[in-house]
Amino acid sequence: MDGVKVEYVSIQDLDGAPGRPALVDPFGRAISYLRVSVTDRCDFRCVYCMAEHMSFLPKADLLTLEELDRLCSAFIARGVRKLRLTGGEPLVRRGIMTLFASLSRHLASGQLDELTLTTNGSQLAKYAEELKAHGVRRINVSLDTLDADKFRAITRWGSLPDVLAGIDVAQAAGLKIKINAVALKGVNEDEFLRLIEWAHGRGMDLTLIEVMPLGEIGEGRLDQYLPLSLVRARLSERYRLDDIDYRTGGPARYVRVAETGGQLGFITPLTHNFCESCNRVRVTCTGTLYMCLGQEDAADLRKPLRASESNDLLFAAIDEAISRKPKGHDFIIDRRHQRPALARHMSVTGG
């Protein structure tokens, strides 16, 4: 750890940021939502997310769990009310339950409204009850298909029965689940009706996501990209889709499917830019703060975090970074733009 001794700072020191205002960016958007990628590693290799042979960060570069706690707590002190742990696969980070356990104090104090995670579900059967005990109420599980062979082809290494078993355990533990499915041309586009019926039949919302051009994956994005405007038009032939105001603090726009009574979300970074109401920033497992998922600009928070036990340097670095939050991103996937818009993979910044 660069020879710097990192200790738990007392909760009082962490949680109070007296005289420090909430984080507001140059466009007047208050930053109330932090996503933290706790590891870049994963037990799957989804074709749209990673190349089959990835090189991962050396463990020494990662923030410790204590440092992650301190970083999250600093953001909470400055007005973040929703915290999502993601990755890579957050549940493969060793000891991750201790981070959930320590962060749950902010739920108890009322400073945090929601502590949640995005997971591929492979480890859910093992951890669902503990997550619930640490105050997690709703989780996102990524699942693109209900066909075991297709699941294996998409995730390369994943097992559908394990994920379905994890979902069973999580629901039995009382966790509310939202399913996220990436819309993949020619792969799962014939399955959306089945996914909707299945998810809504089990009381779970479903959100469809457009493929974003992040990271080199060894395949062309144009082959994968399916505009959700098209999917929505097709679904409208089968269902009545009523626009609703429901928001989870994320970028999805929701409809209610009249026939199932369930909610269906669309995340459309390409066909409809969702940046205007962006309230989010992201931190990687090395403490790099990205002010926008779709831009390269970033700020190193690890250095100020490790430089001193007080949070002054850290707060200054966060303030400076938020003052640079861009208005939005500009993803394009077409024949002229098949290279990744950004070199970094989704597993680095976290979905």
Ligand code: SAM
């Ligand atoms: N491993 C966890 C999981 O899969 O849920 C959390 C991290 S994963 C990077 C978060 C979300 O990003 C997943 O729902 C995944 O499907 C999505 N994702 C990954 N790469 C993507 C891409 N290039 N475009 C759109 N969504 C992507």
Ligand code: SF4
């Ligand atoms: Fe792993 Fe999630 Fe990326 Fe799939 S989408 S490879 S599960 S991080």
